[in-house]
Amino acid sequence: MKINYQTLLRNFQAGTTTAILLIPQSMAYALVAGVQPVYGLYASLLPLVVYALLGRSRELALGPGALDTLLIGVTIGGLSMASNPNAATVAAVIAFQVAIIQIVLGLLRGGFLINFLSKPVISGFTSAAALTIAISQVKHLLGMELDRSSRFYEEFWQLVTHVEEIHLMTAMIGIGSLLFIAMAKRIKKNFPNALAVVILATIVGAVLKVDQSQVSILGAIPQGLPQFGFTWVTQELFIALLPSSVAIAAVGYLTTISIARTFADRNHYDIAPNRELIALGASNFVASFSQGFPVSASFSRSAVHAEAGSTSPYSLVVVATWIFLTLLFLTEYLYYLPTATLAAIIILAVLGLIDFTLVKHLRKTKQSDMWLLLLTFFSTLIVGIVEGILIGVVFSLGLFLYLTTRPHTAILGRVGETADFRNLKHYPEATTYTGVIIIRIDAQFYFGNVSFLKALLKKLEKESPSPLKTIIIEACSIAQLDSSADSVLHDIADDFKERNIKLKFASVKVPVLRVMKASGLYDKIEERNFFMNIDDAVQSELSQ
DSSP states (O other): OOOOOOHHHHHHHHHHHHHHHHHHHHHHHHHHTSSSSSSHHHTTTTTHHHHHHHOOSSSSSOOOOOHHHHHHHHHHHHTTOSHHHHHHHHHHHHHHHHHHHHHHHHHHHHHHGGGGGGGHHHHHHEEEEEEHHHHHHHHHHHHHOOOOOOSHHHHHHHHHTTGGGGHHHHHHHHHHHHHHEEEEEEEEOOOHHHHHHHHHHHHHHHTTTGGGGOOBOOOOOOOOOOSSSSOOOOHHHHHHHHHHHHHHHHHHHHHHHHHHHHHHHTTOOOOOOHHHHHHHHHHHHHTTTTOOOEEEHHHHHHHHHHHHOOSSSSHHHHHHHHHHHIIIIIIGGGGOBBBBHHHHHHHHHHHHHHHHHHOOOOOHOHHHHHHHHHHHHHHHHTTTTTHHHHHHHHHHHHHHHHHHHOOHHHEEEEEETSSEEETTTTTTTTTTBBEEEEEEEEEEETTTTHHHHHHHHHHHHHHSSSOOOOEEEEOOOOOOBBBHHHHHHHHHHHHHHHOOOOOEEOOOOHHHHHHHHHHHHHHOGGGGGESHHHHHHHHHHTOO
8 A cells, every 4th residue: 555645744734733723722712611721632632533533524623612612611600610620520421411412313314403503593693602702701811800601791791890800910911912813813824823822921921920910820730641431420410411412512513514514515525414423423422531521623723724734534633642742741831821811812713703794695685584693693692602592593493484384476477478487576567367367386385384375365366357267376396295285275176166266287296296196186176277387277278
């Protein structure tokens, strides 16, 4: 077997570059999750190796992510365990639950369920969560001792009402770190600004002995590998964590599969969503047994990973190797790293998740989706993180059900002398025929919209300027017909027959036709009233 050393070198470089970004990020996101920074490194070790073995995305950079760590932090904060040693145990239990949910769904081929999280819901949630994360880190940036909250306005109000508690030296370090990262990124896009600011801030912290000036620092970080094993919690706590774990499992998978698909499409290869779900679940499973917490992917980190030359999932093994070396040999050098610097890293990372362009786009294209996005956004900010995404999902499903029970319909007319028939709303000059209504239903016909069709036909008959003689239903968009809808069509056919109104169908799909024949509807309407297209149906009407 011939080894391509150039490819190996590219993946080594990609893994090294991503590790430079992930090491400070993972420690920073651990603080968001409500656990000590070292647990971020633990979460970035074995999960990466497992994904490299099971996953198929070549560019995906697994590790602690903004949204899932926020959800973990909110959950732990709600249990009043933040910064408590038990917080790490709870985070590991959440990782275990997330892993089981993802693996089971993957084995049952349930990856499609994630489609219920529509893009407007995710965009609204992501933007609100980014603001919530950013505002939660401002107190660390400025050295303020404030209570933790999962609601944006509570965090914001605390900041406003406790301005006098700002610690000057901490604020200088935090704001200085922000400015350094922003300027370095502007000067050179691929500059490892997070690692550079960590090194610089640690040196400054050590030289000035900032801890003596009451600046919060990381302090002693346990050196060595995580302890392997699992600490069980009470049954009550285990059950109480499940709702949050479901949300974390869904958000983590959605983020991961979205990023994986983006790069797979860009580089012309295929990935299997259910396999990725299992790979992510397996990664979280090992995280739960190695003092970690749930992991997912990061778009910015994955973009760096791809740009650095990753062509294989195995480049994540290189990342894990650098994490391994850091845990063994480098943690003691991070003693004087100010937590304000980690807060700066988080703030600038999550602000890139806020998406204003989609709101503008939806305002022009689909306003119902825009309102759904805004509803999710403000619900997440005001009500809470988990509650916000649940509200978005519920309203998204409600909107979907509402639209399917009131499907789009069009009254058609002939365009000029052609055989084409178009919606009269858009083609008012189209030809219509006295006593004939041609209607197209753009949806499957099922129990949820049968009442709508009956009411619509009655309305059309009432508004018809001349006595109704024929209804022609263009059925090309009707892909399914359930028993309830079939029963209603029987009633409509009987009613029309009694009043000498003809009911005709055009372009009926074979699956729908099978149901009509099996139920006797086809014979009741009669074969001569079924046509291949609207033009044939109209011509038959005109020839009588």
